[in-house]
Amino acid sequence: MAKKIVILGAGVIGLTTALQLKKSNSEYDITVIGQHIPGDIDIEYTSPFAGANWHSFATLEDKTLQEFDKPGYFEFIRLAKFEPRSGVWLQPNVEYNNEDAAKNQDKFKYRTSPWFKDFTNFRFIEKKDLPEGMVSGSVFDGVVISTQIYLQYLVQRLLEMGVGIKRVAKLQSIQEALNHHSSGEKADLVINSSGLLSKNLSGFKDDKLVYPVRGQVLHVRNNAKTELHVGDFPGFPNESLYIMPRKEGGSIVGGCFERDLNNLQEDKELTKRIIERAKKYAPDMVNPNYKNNPTEIDIIRVNVGLRPFRESGARVEIDPDHSEWLIHNYGAGGGGYQGSYGYANKVVQLANQLFAKKSKL
Template sequence: MLILLRAGVIGLNVALVLAEKGYGRHTTVIAEHLPGDTSINYTSPWAGANFSAISASDPNALRWDKLGYMHLLSLAAKDGKNAFVKETPSVEYWDELPSREKIDSMAAYLKDFKEIATQDLPAGVAFGIKFTTITINAPMHLLYLLRKLTQEYGVQVIRKKLPRVSSGYLSKDTKVVFNCTGNAAKELPGVQDSKCFPTRGQILLARASHVQQNIMRHGKDYETYVIPRPYSNGNVILGGFMQKNVGTPDTFGEESESILTRTTDLLPALNSNETEVLGAFAGLRPSREGGARVARENVQVGDAGRRVVVVHNYGAGGTGYQAGYGMAVEAVNTVTEEINALDIQSHL
């Protein structure tokens, strides 16, 4: 009775939801890349990461964001230091008015939410908010999730590249496969979703221990952000870029310059002897036209045409950390019947 996933933040959150329901010992994570690895084909370690209004305004995105925020807020309060997540004051600015639905939705649940008075906005900014966000030390949070899953919940991990989704059915006991393959969903046989595309982001890792706030500016053709990296000895992530359909892992000097200029304009405190740029990196957000796909599919595998279930959960774009837990809850809910029917004892 194995349930198989992948090891980005999306797959690990599905494993967490299954483990919290008591199915940890019956869950196996199979992945080519695992926490601790870096690869352009493994997006999760490159994220900022924070909760922000960068996500879309459709009902799915609004729901997943809310579930994700509530989960991260509670994790920061209960186990923030171990999980590398922290409450952080945040300011977000828009050059053009954002959707009212989105702002109203966020206002209903974000801690300390406040709209900034028009006269207090910087030049060129049409709208701004303040709230308490959650910042996440992405590479360390992935390691935390893996450790928690394996050591506390008994989840098994196999490092392996699978040639197709159906290869996840390791035996006749495998009932459900969760397909959380990120950018690979575009090419992976059994998925081959032509709506998927990468959105490249270049970022700078800098040391700036005097910066303790998150700040973002959403422009028409740009995203500029400063995200303190929690429990990291004073590091911050400076960004960024949202380049649709660009898949290069290379980093470019002029993009680093652009990031430094824009972030220093946004947060003049960065212009200090205490700020030291440590490196430039690029990652590919797994984007999808119309938003992420969280849906079950009944398929047949093997010569005998055995009926099994694949649950797709990919296409999180720039929101895998903030929305990942919400997406995982809904992905698992699509197979409640199959999971309840498993012939196992809950280990809660």
């Protein structure tokens, strides 16, 4: 009999987990459930607000996060080359470092000698090509992901494979998910990919804090030449400039990293700073000679989102108290897209392990 699986959470983590599970075993009967699904815009639904790209946050020492992030790089490169409907785009990933960034030795080491340099064509930018005030720069072969297109792409892939997508009311306990399989029957397995909402779910324990990190980005009509990151800015330790051109035109420009703030409104002063930084470090964005850009930053929407962080990193494991039916996959923070395939592959291993164990009982 086919194993019935419910995945709680229809963000990029939940959808990718469903995809990899179904690809691993076509007999798995999977339903993805969520209070919000692709197409929705809500502050509690993180995935549509992301940049999104592949630029691993793993340090040289963090082998666990490296292993989670690495599969995503190659999959997104593949999608960019062979799946135009996915909304994934090959783009040079450029990074500039000023003197303030260079003073932080650990951060500077990560930026100038990242763990992924050997497989991403990482190279340094010559000093003569650096903007004024920058002490170093680098570039590697990267990708940018148009979130609204990509999430719908995942949905279509899942529907083609027979995976159910179901909108539900906000759950109060993880046990409720067992009763939401599209068959109407009780699920054999629940995958908890509920992101920030996991901190409000009862029925399981987590001794690590799940907390929001606020981000604010501008969705603009201006076109950027490359993906770009610049840091740090004196007096604004939680801010940096990142620009991600979209395949369909326009760009995402950010941003900030503010822990535990639940302010959902636009910070208008931050918006001004983002605009000035974009004009300074990416002047082509306001140059009409480049893709007919407007002469000022033309904002479509200011997006404020909450990244789902967890102390000590993502939780991807079989629940110790409910080892017969519950696997966790949440807490990816700002690395949900880039780590999505690595996290999903780990869940596949755990699900196969769990079902193999149950079959022997």
